[in-house]
Amino acid sequence: MNNRLDPKILKELKEYGAVGIEKCFNCGNCTATCPLATDDYPFPRNVIRRIQLGQREHLKRQLDPWLCYYCGDCSNTCPKGAEPGETMMSTRRWLTAQYDWTGLARKFYTSAVWEIGAILFVAFCVVLLFVFFAGPMETDHTALNTFAPVHAVHIGDWIMAGFLSFFLLTNIFRMYLFTIVQGERTPIPISIYITEAWHLIYHFITQKSFDKCDEQQKGFIKKTRWRNHWLLVSGYVIMLIMIVGFLPWFQTENIYPIYHPQRWLGYYATIVLLFGAIDSLWGRIKKTHQMHRFSHMSDWIFPILLILTTISGILVHGFRYLDMPLPTYYSYVIHLAVLVPMLVLEVPFGKWSHLAYRPFAIYFQHVKAKALEQERTSEAFASTGSD
Numbered sequence: 001m002n003n004r005l006d007p008k009i010l011k012e013l014k015e016y017g018a019v020g021i022e023k024c025f026n027c028g029n030c031t032a033t034c035p036l037a038t039d040d041y042p043f044p045r046n047v048i049r050r051i052q053l054g055q056r057e058h059l060k061r062q063l064d065p066w067l068c069y070y071c072g073d074c075s076n077t078c079p080k081g082a083e084p085g086e087t088m089m090s091t092r093r094w095l096t097a098q099y100d101w102t103g104l105a106r107k108f109y110t111s112a113v114w115e116i117g118a119i120l121f122v123a124f125c126v127v128l129l130f131v132f133f134a135g136p137m138e139t140d141h142t143a144l145n146t147f148a149p150v151h152a153v154h155i156g157d158w159i160m161a162g163f164l165s166f167f168l169l170t171n172i173f174r175m176y177l178f179t180i181v182q183g184e185r186t187p188i189p190i191s192i193y194i195t196e197a198w199h200l201i202y203h204f205i206t207q208k209s210f211d212k213c214d215e216q217q218k219g220f221i222k223k224t225r226w227r228n229h230w231l232l233v234s235g236y237v238i239m240l241i242m243i244v245g246f247l248p249w250f251q252t253e254n255i256y257p258i259y260h261p262q263r264w265l266g267y268y269a270t271i272v273l274l275f276g277a278i279d280s281l282w283g284r285i286k287k288t289h290q291m292h293r294f295s296h297m298s299d300w301i302f303p304i305l306l307i308l309t310t311i312s313g314i315l316v317h318g319f320r321y322l323d324m325p326l327p328t329y330y331s332y333v334i335h336l337a338v339l340v341p342m343l344v345l346e347v348p349f350g351k352w353s354h355l356a357y358r359p360f361a362i363y364f365q366h367v368k369a370k371a372l373e374q375e376r377t378s379e380a381f382a383s384t385g386s387d
C-alpha cells in the first residue's frame, strides 16, 4: 500500500462538504456516542484522524463511512463543534468519487456547473429524441402509446438500465478492490463470499442499520427516520422495477379499476417518493435535525429532481384520465426529461449510488469479519496441534 501522507486531503474533503474537521482534538466522545461504531470500526474518530494525518490511501480502503447512517448524535456531543457526522457524509461523497473510474462523480460533487450542466444536457437529449422520433399526436382523444410507442420507450429503458448498471457495477467492483483486495493480508475464500451474501440482500431490503440510529428517540418519533427512509427506498425500487421490467404493463391505454395492482403500486411509489423528497427538502430548509444543518449542493438537487419527476408523473396520469391529449403528451416529455437525467446521473454517480454502496459495505464488513474469525480459529488449531 502507498503510505505517503497527503496534507491536501483535508482541503479536498471540504470541497465535498466537510466543515470543522481541523477543530477535532481526538477526544473520542463521538465514537463513544455513536450507536453503530464497534471495536473493529471505531468511527467517526478514526475517519477524522486519517483525514487530519493525510492518509489518503487508508481512507480509500475504509468501509466505516458507509456504516454511518447520519443520526447526528456524534455532532451533537462533540465538545469542539468539529461536526463529525458531516465529515462522515462528506467522506461518503468523496469515496463515491474515488470508486467512480469515469471521474464524473468528482465533477458532479465539486462543481455546480458540471452537475446542473449534465442534467440539462441529458434532458435536452431526451427532448430532441421526442422532436425527431415521437409518433403522431392524436388530438381527438388521448393516445399516449401512439405518441410514444411503448415498445420503443421500453427499449430506451433497457439501454438506460444497461448504461447505469454498467457504471454502478464497475464502481462497486472498484470499491471491492479498494476495501477488500488491497486492504487484506490473506486471500478470502470464495465460500465466505457465498455464505455471507445474505447480509447484502437483507440490508438492502430492510435498511436495518438505520433502525439503530433511532433507538435513542422515544414514543411516536422512535423509528421515524428508519420508516421514512425505508418507504423512500421501497418507492425507488418499485418505480425502477415497473419502468425497466414491466413498462408495457405500466404504460397502457387501458384504464384499470382502482384496486388493480398497476394502479395502487404506482400510487404507492408516487406517494412515498413525493413524501420522502418533500420531507428531506423541508428538513433542509428548517435545519432542525442535525443531519440537515449543512447541505451540500447534491443534497438539494436530488430531492428537487425527485419532486419534479413525481409531480410531472402525476400530471401525465391526471391529464390522461381526463382525456386531455396535448397536456398529456407535453407533460410526458417533461416527465422523461426529468426522470432520465435523474436515473442516468444520480444512480451511478450521485446520491442514489449510496443505496448500493451501503449494503455492499455491510456485506464486505461481514466477509472480512468471517475471514478473520476463520484465520484465528485455524491459527489456534495449529498452535494446539504443535503443543
Ligand code: SF4
Residues within 6 Å of the ligand: 023, 024, 025, 026, 027, 028, 029, 030, 031, 045, 048, 077, 078, 079, 080, 081, 082, 083, 084
Ligand atoms: S470529532 Fe469531536 S468528539 Fe470526535 S474526537 Fe473530535 S473533538 Fe472529540
Ligand code: SF4
Residues within 6 Å of the ligand: 030, 033, 034, 035, 036, 037, 043, 044, 067, 068, 069, 070, 071, 072, 073, 074, 075, 084, 085, 088, 213
Ligand atoms: S452520525 Fe450517527 S451513525 Fe454516523 S458516526 Fe455520528 S453517531 Fe455514528
